[in-house]
Amino acid sequence: MTPKAFKPYGTPPPFDFDEYKDSFELWQRQWSIFMALSTINTSLPQTDRSSYTANILLSCLSKPTLRAICSMGLSDIELDDPDIIISKLRERCNAGRNCHVWRQQFAHRTQREKESADGWVTELRDLAQKCEFDSDCCDKCQDTRLLGQIIYGVHSDDVRKKLLQKGAALELDQAITILRTAEATQLQAAHLRQSDSPSIQQVKTKSGNPNSKLAARPSQQASQRYSRGPPAGAPPNGCWNCGAESFHQRSECPANGKECGCCGKIGHFKKVCSKNAPKPETAGSIIIGSIMTGELLEADVSPAGSDSRVTVSFLPDTGASIDAIPHQLYEQLFCKTPLHRAPSRAITATGEEIKNHGTFQATVKLGQTANNPSSLITMHVLKDLRQPVLSKATQKKLGVLPLDYPYWCVQSIRINVSPQQKAEMLKSLMAPHPLIFDGVCRPMAGPPCHFQLVEGAIPSAMRGSRPVAIPLLPKLKTELDSLEDQLVICKVVDPTAWVQPIVIAPKKDGGIRVCVDFTHLNNFIIRPKFETATPFQAVRTIPAGMKFFTVIDAFKGYHQVPLDDESAAMTTFSTPFGRYIPYEHHRNARVPRPLPTDGQLLAEFSSYPPAAHSPPQKDYQWEWTSHHESSFNEARKELSSSAELSFYDPALPTALHLDASRLRGLGFVLRQQSLDGKWNVVQAGSRFLSDAETRYAMIELECLGTAWAMQKCRQFLEGLPSFLLLTDRRPLILILNEYSLDKLDNPRILRLRL
Structure with missing residues (x-):
């Protein structure tokens, strides 16, 4: 049988x-x-x-x-x-379990930030059982240890004070009740502080296409693999890698370094693997909450098999892939229509599931006119939905959206206008306003601006001026003369309490922009309040029916704002050509470091006197001896007696030779090619490596030497159209010339490249 x-x-x-x-x-x-x-x-x-x-x-x-x-x-x-x-x-x-090890972990187990009280206490109880406290003297030892650890390890100081106020009469159950009450009170207070801002929900359905790629893939980062909430099998406030009820650090996670039995990847267990859970199709977001009446569409809904027609206000949502109504609305208007089992599930934007009561077939039509299109749809009935929603597909069927949305593009408008006609049109447009288009900066009408300083402001005056690269000096002089001719700035010979530095920023057209660094002055200015509409607010005020947008840009707007004498003296800035009083304010600008545009492979080695080979050591007193003096004089004599020395000329070809050695340090030589083809030395330098830099990889050391040499030669290299960078490390040439920033995985090389 x-x-x-x-x-x-x-x-x-x-x-x-x-x-x-x-x-x-x-x-x-x-x-x-x-x-x-x-x-x-x-x-x-x-x-x-x-x-x-x-x-x-x-x-x-x-x-x-x-x-x-x-x-x-x-x-x-x-x-x-x-x-x-x-x-x-x-x-x-x-095997290998030792209660003393567990007792140490028990003593160091404190409540983490945002960790639930129940989860923390549960883990403490589990550790206490492994510690075998009951074998010490009596059955009450475990509860006593738990109570002491709760008082010591609770995260909130306010809760700890409440526990200590109970004194010796405090028991374990009372302490746990106080923890739970404090946690619930904090959550309730947080809910009361929340405003009534619109919430966002998301509906997901199963895809009918097995090859559909609409399902959002979670990222593969350890605890951030799921952007929409915890995976199946993991608690919301626990660990999403091992499935523990309480959150813990990655180094303490049992899944750290372990292989998943489902996907084969490292760092999580099979029970929380994303491949175990079904991946429904993303249906888009449904905005609920504060919705303007003008954003809704009124449509007539006729359930299948019924002659009745009900008008419903729908929210057209291009991110939704299903049509849905709230369950409360279904009970009011369509309670006699039977529901069928929903073929899909719905979840919110945070990953929480929203109940789907079922579906029914209905015909939706916009307006009362017979020519208006209609569509037969499947209406979903959702429990927590507050506003009826029309999906993107239904909007296309009803003519609300173009059929090829969202790939609709505006065709370009071509007008056959010759260059001569275009010039005549521009000339006729500019003719009525000659003072606007003559390129001259003029002050605006109105009283001059005054700076009000805080009480106790300390003036700041720099000595001299910030150094400017030699190739940029002629351009700076031209820009200063132009501003002085337009009566925008003027030279100052009298002493002033405030003197600000400048920064030169190159423009794309080859010119420069003079930026004054007012960082110190801005710290003492009392800023006046001037309310202006945000771009979003300004766009919302545009009347309906407008088709053209006009953009107006002021010509050197900050130059057009005049200052009174007291405020003008505060904005005095220093240049290599003297001090000036501006009538504008610029934001701080950072001059980008020029990167080489060409690279060659050339070995360039430098030798140093033996006495200079040993850098000062930590905890040792440095002493300059006669041996160091003779080595220094010998090196200076060798450098100054070289026949290859020459003055810098920005018009000559320039090359920067550099080398890096783990034993000798960093060195560079800046050379220029004279008219006879000979390369002469303009500048040279070297330095030792720090203790941390001696552990750099060679490619990192070469990149460090490149960045350091370019910084040292900044006064000669900045502003040049190009220069040669010669190194004996060929991969460095690819890193500087060809690799984009997203291809650099080494953070140290990425930092030096920037």
Whole structure:
């Protein structure tokens, strides 16, 4: 007689050594619950019961765990005994367990920020059981240790004060109640502080196309793999890598460095793997809350099989892929229409599931005119939806959106106008306003501006001026003369309490922009209040029916604002050509470091006197001896007596030679090619490596030398159209010339490149 097929109730709990090595008792409790619900011990014959249970147990083991069990040398009879298998699992998990180690972890386990009280207390209880406090003296030792750890490790100081106020009469249950009450009170207060801003929900449905790529893929970062909420099997406030109820650091996670049994990736367990959970199609967002009446569409809805027609105000949402109405509206208007089982599930934008009561077929039509299009749709009834929604597909059928939305593009307008006609048109437009288009900066009408300083402001006056690169000096002089001719600035010979530095910013057209650094002055200015509309507010005030937008830009707007004498003296700035009083303010500008546009491979080595080879060491007093003096004089004599020295000329070809050595340090030579083709030395320099820099990789060391040399030669290189960079490290040429920033994985090289 063929035995009757048997299927146990429930699902057996999976087991893995790495996952349950510290919580074997928890898995054993799950196994006992499964055995009680499965009816194996009551439905199967006594002869088949042990073998059947052992096979189910072995099927629950992960591949590494099953491989370990099979390698223990158990006989076939022993493998058919579930008690023997469970004892082997317990021995393997308990191997190396030491209560003193657990007690140290218990003493350092404090409540983390935003960690729930129940989750923290549960983990403390689990650690306390492993610490074996009950074996110390009595049964009350564990509760006493738990109470002390709760008082010591609670995150909030206010809650700790409440616990301490109870004194010696405080008990464990009272302490846990105080924790829960404080946590609930804090959440309620946070909800009361929240405003009634519009909330955002999202509806997801199953894709009818098996090759659909609309399902959003979570990123593969460790604890940030799920941008829409926790994965299936992971608590919202717990660890999304191992599935623990409480959150912990990545280094403390049991899944750290472990391979997933589902996707094979490192860093998470199978039970929280995203590939285990179904991935519904993204249907877009549904905006609910504060919705203007003008944004809604009124449509007539006729359920299938009914002659009645009901007008409903829908929100047209191009991000939604299903049509939906709130369950409350269904009860009011369509309660007699039967609902069918929903073929999809809906979730909010935070990943929480929203209940779908079902669907019904209905015809939707806009307006009362017979020529208006209509569409047969599937209407979903959602519980927590506040506003009826029309999907993007339905909007296309009803003519609300173009059929090729969102790929609709405006065709270019071509007008056959010759250059001569265009010039005449521009001339006729500019003729009525000659003072606007003559390129001269003039002051605006109105009283001059006055700067009001805070009480106790300390003037700042720099000595001299910031150095400017030699190739930029002629352009700076031309720009200053032009501003002085237009009466925008004027030279100052009298002493002033405030003197500001300048920064030169190159323009794309080859010119320069003179930017005054008013950082110190801005710290003492009392800024006047001037309310202006944001771009969004300004656009919302445009009347309906407008088709053209006009953009107006002021010509050197800050130059057009005059200052009174007191304020003008505060804005005095210093240049290599003297001090000036401006009538404008510029924001601080940062001059970008020019990168070489060409690279060649050339070995350039420098030798240094032996006395200079040893940099000063930490905790050692530096002493300049006669040996150092003679080495220094020898190096200076060699450098100054070279026949290859010359003055810098920005018109000559320039090359920067550099080299880096882990033993000798960094060195560079700046050369220029004279008219006879000979390369002469303009500047040279070197330095030792710091203790941290000696551990750089060679490519990092070469990149460091490049950045340092270019910074040292900035006065000669900045403003040049191009220069040669010669190095003996060919990969550095590719990094500087060809690699984009997103291709640089080394953070140190990326920082030096910037």
